[in-house]
Amino acid sequence: MTDIEVAAADAVLKRHGIRYVVVGGQAVARTAATTTHDVDVMVTTDDFAKSVASLRTEKEVAADWAEANLARFRILSAGGVPLDLLDATIFAGTKTGQEFFEFLLEGASKDDHGILYATPEAVWYTRLLTKRWKAYAEKIITNVIDGITADRLREVEKIAARFGTESIVATRLAYVRDELARPDIRSLIRSS
Amino acid sequence: MRLEAGLFREPGERALPSEMVVRPNRSRGRPRAEFHPRVRSVEDVELLRRHRVPALLITSEWVTQHGYPVHFQPWLAVPEELAGKVTSDFRILPVKDEDALTAPGIAELVTLLLRFDPLAARVVAKRNRSNLDPHELYRRVRNEGLERAATKVRLQEFAPAIPKTGESLPREELRWIEKNNPATEAPS
Numbered sequence A: 001m002t003d004i005e006v007a008a009a010d011a012v013l014k015r016h017g018i019r020y021v022v023v024g025g026q027a028v029a030r031t032a033a034t035t036t037h038d039v040d041v042m043v044t045t046d047d048f049a050k051s052v053a054s055l056r057t058e059k060e061v062a063a064d065w066a067e068a069n070l071a072r073f074r075i076l077s078a079g080g081v082p083l084d085l086l087d088a089t090i091f092a093g094t095k096t097g098q099e100f101f102e103f104l105l106e107g108a109s110k111d112d113h114g115i116l117y118a119t120p121e122a123v124w125y126t127r128l129l130t131k132r133w134k135a136y137a138e139k140i141i142t143n144v145i146d147g148i149t150a151d152r153l154r155e156v157e158k159i160a161a162r163f164g165t166e167s168i169v170a171t172r173l174a175y176v177r178d179e180l181a182r183p184d185i186r187s188l189i190r191s192s
Numbered sequence B: 001m002r003l004e005a006g007l008f009r010e011p012g013e014r015a016l017p018s019e020m021v022v023r024p025n026r027s028r029g030r031p032r033a034e035f036h037p038r039v040r041s042v043e044d045v046e047l048l049r050r051h052r053v054p055a056l057l058i059t060s061e062w063v064t065q066h067g068y069p070v071h072f073q074p075w076l077a078v079p080e081e082l083a084g085k086v087t088s089d090f091r092i093l094p095v096k097d098e099d100a101l102t103a104p105g106i107a108e109l110v111t112l113l114l115r116f117d118p119l120a121a122r123v124v125a126k127r128n129r130s131n132l133d134p135h136e137l138y139r140r141v142r143n144e145g146l147e148r149a150a151t152k153v154r155l156q157e158f159a160p161a162i163p164k165t166g167e168s169l170p171r172e173e174l175r176w177i178e179k180n181n182p183a184t185e186a187p188s
Helices: A005-015 A045-055 A098-105 A120-129 A133-145 A151-161 A166-180 A183-191 B041-049 B060-065 B104-116 B118-127 B133-145 B148-152 B173-178
Strands: A020-023 A039-043 A061-066 A070-075 A079-087 A109-112 A116-117 B034-039 B057-058 B075-079 B091-095
Touching: A005 A079, A020 A098, A020 A120, A039 A045, A039 A098, A039 A116, A045 A061, A045 A070, A045 A098, A045 A109, A045 A133, A045 A183, A070 B173, A079 B060, A098 A116, A098 A151, A109 B041, A109 B133, A116 A120, A120 A133, A120 A151, A133 A166, A133 A183, A133 B060, A133 B118, A133 B173, A166 A183, A183 B091, A183 B104, B034 B104, B057 B104, B060 B104, B091 B104, B104 B118, B104 B133, B104 B148, B118 B148, B118 B173, B133 B148
Parallel strands: A020 A116, A039 A079, B075 B091
Antiparallel strands: A020 A039, A061 A070, A070 A079, A109 A116, B057 B075
């Protein structure tokens, strides 16, 4: 079942011919239950500037703000929920954004009703690579409480190795693992 | 019904419906029968509450109504003593202070959220600040021993008396999380 917010984003993005993979909470929600209503959509590096420019002409979304690798729109047809366009370069490490995007397309996403959703480990990887990784680590912990197995953290390590970001990701993964080892968190993981 | 490391029906009290209770091993000559509740639906929880059994369902709708739009599978909050005795399809959230489950308000919601989604707890506290009693939040956090989780999401901003324990997330990161999930329904 496609969520209303993602369906609304999909309609707009397809109308503009934008190739994308859903990342963030909406992607994790395919596996775990907890999700907020914002939609994070990643597009290819080559398309980023063009996609942002194209969406600015769209009546169903309102441009909110934009940075070098991230642009926020609001989907008017879905109550104004945020739609973030992310440049894949942010996560590509020693490789190109195009390579990271192709990795998502070919090996780290699943098709659901014609929409590609990144796997939980790919989402976790992107979350741990952002500058706000500590807050996103909390979301990873909530995902594990919700039933996504912590074994997938090993897959995050593999993605980091593939893109040469192991040194950054290793300490952040250690933080997540330490938090998951807390007795109060472990008891919730067992009960869920 | 009252909680006594189990459920016991007092003389004169009506029994729970038979399909909602599991009777453990019976002891000969025992004056009262102990029951283990089986909770399969929202209605079962409501029925338990009507029988004064401290049980509370934490739902997405409840959190969303308080300004944090979210979807999650419900949690059934019950006192720790009862947690191992409840049979339920809902996820069980044991709480130390059963009093927090009797008439839950914003402080209780924030405290319960701290257990499994501290980011949501902070946003709910912030978006309902005018209705949030700082002393009540302090009391609930202390009763549940959640000072560390509260510190992580800086709940001292809403209840300054909460002792600071451990590390806090950067303010900018907390602001970002809040900004990412704007309230789409007005806080009640």
